[in-house]
Structures are given as structure tokens and as C-alpha cells.
Amino acid sequence: MTELLTVLTVTLEEGLMYALLAFGVYITYSILDFPDLSVDGTLPLGAVLSGVLIRAGVNPWFCCLAAFAAGAAAGSVTGLLNVKLKIRPLLCGILVMTGLLSVNLVFIIKGTGGFSIASFFDLPTIFSAAPASAIPQDIGGYRLRPLIVALFIAVVCKLALDWYLTTKSGLLLRAAGNNAQFVTMLARDPGTFRILGLSIGNGFAALAGSVIAQQKGSADLQMGTGMVVIGLASVIIGISLLRKVRFMKATTKVIAGSVIYKACLSVALALGLPTEYLKLLMAVLFVAALLSGNMLDKGRAKIRD
């Protein structure tokens, strides 16, 4: 039983941290219908920036904010490339992701004095400094502090995002992703909202990077690999599997999707599935979620400008 609960705790922890990434992908992919690959670069950006700042003694919560801001800046570049230079969405993400490879490398080398990994094992992070230090490390024999902090951050972000989507700006953002012509008719430039959405989305991705790095105790460049896939999978699994559930907001479904994705990995590991087949399993899960949610239904055509 202890084993099950420990695995469950870690699964939830991971699911909640990666839910932040899923929020970012939800905004760019679901709301804006913009396939954004830049998150592969913005997540490590947030991680590396936080690592370097924490090593310099900066308050870890501030590092989270700084990471969000950096991610937002990177996301707006993606948006500008698409809106002003009329580059295709997929390519914009790739360009920014490639550029960030260099940027992250420079940050980490300059910040650590020549290393390609920023470690801060014993320095204060959001999981160890106030106010987290008020929570006992072990509760009832389980390491619950990281879970509680992760839960707190995920809930705060979810509520903030929910609130934003009910504002005029947020609703117009949703409109921009659904019918750009409509936004034009309202005398607003849909491009501006695309840039805004990409900024917010990548801000969340970078925040995810910061939180994950702080939990891990180190930041390195390999953290970005495959992040787009994890984010997309979480969003699609959450929204597809829970499509019929009316009382849940989309943001809650996205969190659920992230946790379910991580849970599948845990189950596979616990069952001793050979490592080589893990990714195949995730792909099968992805397809199953898509089929169950009838997202292959061609009934709803989207209007693109």
C-alpha cells in the first residue's frame, strides 16, 4: 500500500507541474489553433534562467515570475514572426526553438561559469524556502511537501487563467483563435491577439520549466526534449477523454489530462513494461484518447482567416 501511495504522490506531483506546460499548450494549440513548437525551447529557458538566478541568490518565487516573463518574451517573438513576417506557424515555433538553443546555452555558461548544467541542490527553492518551509517535509510518512507546493501553483495558475478567459481580452483571444474575421469585424487586429496568446502560452511553459527545475535541484538544456509532445498529449487526453463532463472547466480537464498522462507512465513502469515500448504505449494512449473524444469528427469546420 505504501508503494502505491508513494507512486501516486509522485505521479500527482509530476502531473501538476507539467500541467503548467499543458496550460501553455492549451492556449496556443486549443484556443489559438497555432501549433507552437517553441515550448521545446521556452521550458528550458525558464529552467535555466531560474537556475542561474537562484545560484545568484535571487528569491525563488521571483525566479518563477522572471521565468514567466522570459517565456512571454520568447512567445511574442514567435507571434511577431508569424504576424509581421507572415511566416507559417510551424516554422515560427521551430525558428524560436532553434534560437533559444543558443540563448539557453549562453545563459547557462555565463551563469555557471562554464558548465552546461546549473545545479542548486542546497539553495532555497520554492519547495524549500518560505512559505513552503512551514509545511513539514514528511506527513504521515509520505513526502508531501513538493506535492502541496505543486498543487498550490497549479491551482493558482488555473484560477488566474479561468478568470482571464472571462475578461473582455480573454474572450476576444478565444474569438481570435476561432474566427479571425470576427475579430477584424470588431475593429481589432487578430494578429495582436495571436501574439498575446503566444506570449501567455510560452510564459506558462517557462514557468513550468522553472518549477520542474526547482523541484529537481538543477537545470540543464536536455530538459526541453519532447516537451511539445507531453504538453499536447496532456491537453488532448484531458479534453478528449473528459469531453462529456459538463461541470469541469477546460483548464481542469487539462490538469486532469496531464495527471492521466503521467499516471499511464507510472502504471507502465510499475508493471515492468520493457522500456522500449513505453513511447509506443503513450502513442497508443494518444490515439485512444483522440478516438474516444471523436476529435476525428469532421463535422466542425473551423474558419481560418
Next chain:
Amino acid sequence: MIEFENIVKRYNAGTPDELVLFDRFDFRVAKGAFVSIIGSNGSGKTTLLNILCGTVPVDGGKVRVNGKDITKMSEHQRAALIGRVFQDPQKGTCSDLTILENMSLAANKQGAYGLSAAVNRRRIDEYRTLLEFCGMGLENRLNTQTGTLSGGQRQALAMIIANMTDIDLLILDEHTAALDPKSSETIMSLTDKLVSEKRVTTLMVTHNLRYALTYGDRLVMMHEGKTVMDAAGEDKQAISIDNLLAKFNEISIECGN
């Protein structure tokens, strides 16, 4: 109040397929007029609307609205004073948003889209009243996603939305062409009601000759970038559908059909 002056529009410039659609084209519309524009395909009637709204740029000439030169303004800048309904019912509203959300967004057109609440609960009754105007029962379905509505219902909503704020121009771009006959009738009577109530300058492009004759106070027939018929007031009343068909044939024979 609308002036097209020396409009030049070319397609495929510099290639063997070059087509000069408008060659120093002039056109004026008076304030408060309701103009029906008809014409064969490729006559330039839709392009005329697009040029006015800013969807396509001109190669020469100027467009003025209320004396102001808007030729250099972008589409969304011009949209501040223009209401537009498209042929495709899906273009006029956001399918993922509810009726209430669509209307709330449209109601805020003149204001800023900041961080205040999008839906103003106090204006719901106002929206209901507007929807009752259509007579389609939409006022009871404020929280339905517009994507689930029929074509006619969406188009009615698009009409309401286009007219929700003060506009100088109403542009109707074959807005009944994709609807079944019954919905078309409903939309046209709604159009008539709205236009006569608000007295807004309206340009309506249509393929339906009966609508063109029945509604509006001016009829314009276009062909190859020129107006070949332009009748207003009593002259317009005197025209019959046979007259129009005869004119169409005349143009076609000239082309060598």
C-alpha cells in the same frame, strides 16, 4: 457619403493572365441609401465591397467615406464604422462561443478589450430584446454555442451583431445565398426591418433578382468592372425582372456567348 474615385484594380499584373477589373472606376453612394448590386460572376461586385472594406488593396484611386480618405486604412481600422455580413453564415459569428458571448463581444466594439468582465449580466435583457426582433427563438438560447445553430439562425445573429453598435455602413455580401428559401425570406425581412429602423447606408450584393428589386431604393447592375444599369427611386420601381434578364442577355451576347 461613399465615393470611389478612379479606382484601378488589376489581377495577375505583369503576367499573360493579367486582368484589369477596374479601370478608373467611379461610383458614389448617398447617405442613407440602400443599394442593391447585381451582376454576373466576375463583374466586380464583390471586389467592390472588398475594396470598400479594405479586404483587398487597390492599385490606384481613392476611397472616401464621409469625405475622409480611407484608402490607406487597414481592414480592421475601417471596421470600426462598418457592419458586414458574409455569404458564409459561419463567418459572422464565433462557433465556439455562445450567443451571449458573441453579443457581449460585439457590444463592446467601440470600447477597449481590457481585463473587465466580458459578459455584462445587466445587458442580457437588452440582448434578448434584440434577438426577439429576429423571431427565431434565439432569445431563449443565449448559452448555446453558435456552432450548433442552423445557417439561417447564425445569419440572423450575424445581422444583429453587425448592427449592434453605431455603424456608418452596412455591407451585405450575398448574405442569403447560402440559405434555404424560407431562411432567406426571414433574413431579408430582418434586413429590411433593421435598415429602415436604423437608416444606415447599406450596400447589398445579391444574385437574387427579386430581392434586388423588392428591397432597397437603388439598383446597380455591374459588368466587367463597370456599371451598366443604375436606377434609383421611381426608375427602380419601374423595372421588372424581365427587364433585368433582358439586360443580362444583352451583356452575354456582347461577350460572344
Next chain:
Amino acid sequence: MKTLKRLFAAALCAALCATVLAACAEKEPAKTEKLTVGVIQLVSHPSLDNCYEGLVAGLKDAGFVDGDNIEIDFQNALGLPETAEQQAKNLAAKKCDLLIGIATPAAMAAYAAARGTDIPVVFCAVSDPVAAELVKTLEKPGVNCTGTSDLLNLDAQVKMIRAFQPDAVKLGVLYTTSEVNSVTHLEELKEIAPKYNFEVVAQGVQSSADIPQAITVLAQKVDCITNFTDNNVVNNLADVLAKANAAGVPVYGSEIEQVKNGCIASESLDYIELGKQTGAMAAKILNGEKAADMPVALIKDSKPVINPDVMAAFKITLPDAYAGAEKVTK
């Protein structure tokens, strides 16, 4: 207008030719007595840094001093194999007299860049040079490439674990499936473990994102965990230790730095010694010996290292046989 265009084209061609000639001229360095040694280190890592330190010392002991009679061109690939490849190509293009690659990806990059030239390659800290196709056999490389291997002394490691935990049955190992060294070490571990009555439970991961859950699940299944020289796992050591400690499972590191950072103990290779041996081999090659005939050197000696704080936390008493082990703490 046409004449102007022609003049412009001619001027452009002339400029192009001049640049090419100048570049060619640069490629012929003035022949000095100094030999150039290009070194590519995969990443800054305590073990690899120690390798480089030993390498320089080894060369010095053999009479080759940087700045005097040799010029060492040191490149750090910052963990990226693509960068190592680029750096190796650049060094080979500069016609250095010897290419040294520290860690497998850097060694492979050096080897690939030196192919077709007569630049000899020496590798340092490559666990399985035969699997990496750097040499034909360990005894006789058969190609212009040789070096030192840091194949872990797994026998001594497992023996130590058995001594520390006499009742343990399952020995867990976390490794990255794409790291060649780890796969080689796993095969060897599976052969050695039964000798000490251990059952190996291996958990492979593909990326750093999989590690937290993989280690949590692994720690539930085993009594002890041992590390290989797996870059991904070592990069995420703090998290691995946190989760293993929470499950009451001690982690045995693969070298001294890991023990400093919280692993309970290790049979650690002396990477400085490894570097020195590599330096000695490099010196021989600079003196004219053929790499193809020089056998790959393996460091068989490992030294036990323990972390007394971690031992106390796990309430494991130090067996007498290891009383002389080096004690390190953070």
C-alpha cells in the same frame, strides 16, 4: 547599364578569388617546432575534468609541456555531441598533430573527423571502445586510434554492496537507453550480480522527464541501487537520491563526486590516473609510436569511497574490510 553590371560582376569575382587565395594561404601555418594537440571534452563534469587534469599532467611527465613544445587546443562541447563533431572537424582542418576525445561522443567525433587524414586519435574515458567502433579489439586497435577505457570495476562495486547490505536481494539500476556506455555496463552487471547473489532490476528511461517516476517505481522494487556513468542519471542525481532515500533505498555511485553529493559509497575509478595514462599514451604517439599497435589501457584499480553521513542515515555499519576507505562528505 550593361557595362556597369559586367564591371560589378568582374569586381565580385576578383574579390571572391582574393578571399579564397587568402584563406588558402592561412591554411599553411608556418612550420614551428610546436606540435598541436586538439582536445575535445564532452562536458564539464568532475570526472571528465579530472581526466583533462591528468592528461595534461601525463603529457608533462613525458616531456610535453603546453606552451613549450606543444600547443593544446582545448574545446568544451558543453554536453552537445553535435558541437563536439563541429569542433573535431575544425581541429582536423587545422591539421593538428593529435586529436584527443574525452568521453565517448567526443571520442567518436574525433575519430570521424580524423578519418581520411593521418591524424592519430587518442580517447579518454570511453567505457566500451569496441562497441563504439573506435578500435577493432582492445589488444590491437588496428586503426589509427587508441586510448583508455573507464569500464567500471563492477565486480568490486557489487562486492562492496554485498558487504554493506548482507541481506539485500534486489539490486536496481537506472539508466538511459540511448547511452551506449550504460547498455554495455548493464550487460556486464547482469553477468556479475549472480556471483554475489543479487538479482538485477534494471529500469531504462529515455529522457530526463521520465526520471522522477522511474526512480520512484524502481525504489519500491529493490533493496539497493547502483549507478553507471550515465550522463542523464548523473545530471538528475539530486532527484534520484531524494526519491530513493524517501523509499529507504541507498544509492551507490559510480565515482567519488556522486558520493560527495549524497550517494552512500562507491568503488571509484581514479580519473586523474586515467588521464595521466592517456597523457602517457599520447606522448608515445607524439614521439612516433603507432596507435594501431598500442593496446587500449583499462584502469582496473578502483578505490572505495564512502559518505559517513549517508551511512549513518541508513544505519549501515562500515564493514571492517572497508575501514580504510576514503571518507567524503559535501
